[in-house]
Amino acid sequence: MKSFIIIGHKAVTAPFSLNDLPGAAGRMDILCRCINAALFLSHDLRRDVRVYLVLKGGSPEKLILFEGSRLRYLSPDERSAASLIKKALEKNAQEFWTESTPGVSIRKGDLADLLAELKTPYLNTGTGKKIIYLREDGMDIRGKKFEEPVFVLGDHEGLTEDEEKIIMEHENEIVSVGPLSLHADHCIVLLHNEMDRAEKRI
Amino acid sequence: MKSFIIIGHKAVTAPFSLNDLPGAAGRMDILCRCINAALFLSHDLRRDVRVYLVLKGGSPEKLILFEGSRLRYLSPDERSAASLIKKALEKNAQEFWTESTPGVSIRKGDLADLLAELKTPYLNTGTGKKIIYLREDGMDIRGKKFEEPVFVLGDHEGLTEDEEKIIMEHENEIVSVGPLSLHADHCIVLLHNEMDRAEKRI
Numbered sequence: 001m002k003s004f005i006i007i008g009h010k011a012v013t014a015p016f017s018l019n020d021l022p023g024a025a026g027r028m029d030i031l032c033r034c035i036n037a038a039l040f041l042s043h044d045l046r047r048d049v050r051v052y053l054v055l056k057g058g059s060p061e062k063l064i065l066f067e068g069s070r071l072r073y074l075s076p077d078e079r080s081a082a083s084l085i086k087k088a089l090e091k092n093a094q095e096f097w098t099e100s101t102p103g104v105s106i107r108k109g110d111l112a113d114l115l116a117e118l119k120t121p122y123l124n125t126g127t128g129k130k131i132i133y134l135r136e137d138g139m140d141i142r143g144k145k146f147e148e149p150v151f152v153l154g155d156h157e158g159l160t161e162d163e164e165k166i167i168m169e170h171e172n173e174i175v176s177v178g179p180l181s182l183h184a185d186h187c188i189v190l191l192h193n194e195m196d197r198a199e200k201r202i
Numbered sequence: 203m204k205s206f207i208i209i210g211h212k213a214v215t216a217p218f219s220l221n222d223l224p225g226a227a228g229r230m231d232i233l234c235r236c237i238n239a240a241l242f243l244s245h246d247l248r249r250d251v252r253v254y255l256v257l258k259g260g261s262p263e264k265l266i267l268f269e270g271s272r273l274r275y276l277s278p279d280e281r282s283a284a285s286l287i288k289k290a291l292e293k294n295a296q297e298f299w300t301e302s303t304p305g306v307s308i309r310k311g312d313l314a315d316l317l318a319e320l321k322t323p324y325l326n327t328g329t330g331k332k333i334i335y336l337r338e339d340g341m342d343i344r345g346k347k348f349e350e351p352v353f354v355l356g357d358h359e360g361l362t363e364d365e366e367k368i369i370m371e372h373e374n375e376i377v378s379v380g381p382l383s384l385h386a387d388h389c390i391v392l393l394h395n396e397m398d399r400a401e402k403r404i
Contacts, residue, residue, distance in 0.1 A: 019221065022279050029279035036235075042383040043358070076385065077224050077231035078280045156245070178395045179402035181244040183278065189391040193380045200381035 013058030026057040032081035033185035071103030138174035215260030234283035235387035273305030340376035
């Protein structure tokens with residue numbers, strides 16, 4: 001299983017208009033592109049992927065989960081992912097996961113809650129996962145092996161100091177995908193390619 | 203200069219609704235994501251990139267050019283790229299390029315016209331460019347050097363036999379980005395990363 005956590009610092013926690021994802025919805029377009037990059041193959045879905053969105057643009061913060069193995073109704077376009085996020089936000093979010101559409105669930109919670117949960121056997125995610133995050137001064141991903149990785153990526157604002165501190169409370173590793181600073185969804189494509197190559201041994 | 207040609211087999215050649223890019227606009231969402239992947243860095247644009255779209259979903263076929271060095275008003279979301287394409291399609295396209303917004307131009311023409319044009323000194327693109335296209339049986343891109351490359355990518359339908367034949371009339375090379383079949387925009391991210399690494403020698 002490969003998990004991606006994407007932090008949306010401005011992403012709203014209430015239903016929003018599909019016609020203004022970057023503005024009124026708080027750069028929800030970024031999260032939608034990350035869902036695409038994490039889950040889509042050509043004419044197929046990556047079934048071994050979970051994408052967690054951390055929506056920080058409202059109170060309380062909310063978490064949304066997209067599970068590749070169970071996902072339905074997702075098309076590659078931003079609006080399609082946004083529509084499933086919106087449907088999740090229409091649910092009355094609890095302290096536990098509630099499924100809104102097949103493969104999409106929502107709960108109240110923040111990054112610390114999520115990382116703590118991923119350390120428990122809940123959702124069969126196992127224990128002791130290493131949290132991997134991207135920074136330009138990190139170790140190059142080329143040739144690296146990732147086992148059951150949990151990647152944390154920020155939106156256009158990157159990760160805040162507070163978020164880095166929360167990550168530091170877990171076993172972690174800092175990696176870099178290349179010489180230039182890239183959008184989160186582009187980083188996800190590069191991470192997948194490295195893991196695809198390792199799995200196929202090319 | 204790095205050029206990307208994206209073929210939209212169903213992409214409409216008349217103005218379209220921004221609210222249904224995958225359906226009524228003929229998978230225009232794919233072309234929009236390719237524009238994003240080809241042109242965006244984190245908080246910057248790739249100035250040394252040109253993206254050519256081949257719109258085949260109407261008659262006559264039309265070509266649209268996005269030039270990184272001159273581009274304005276483009277945001278990373280699909281709807282933003284779609285809006286600039288729509289504005290271009292509102293122009294009365296001629297046999298020569300007409301600029302619709304800064305850095306975006308349109309003309310009548312098809313893939314053969316475009317490849318012929320790229321062989322001439324027009325647009326300072328030089329002569330004798332090698333056309334590079336992606337296929338799963340191509341040579342791995344890792345470690346390859348690309349000089350003034352012209353990449354050709356298909357949308358969800360890949361390249362047709364006729365399109366491959368047109369490319370075969372030019373000096374060409376077939377490459378592969380990895381072991382799995384990916385969306386065109388994801389391939390562009392991987393091509394850029396390889397070129398970024400070569401330029402920075404990492």
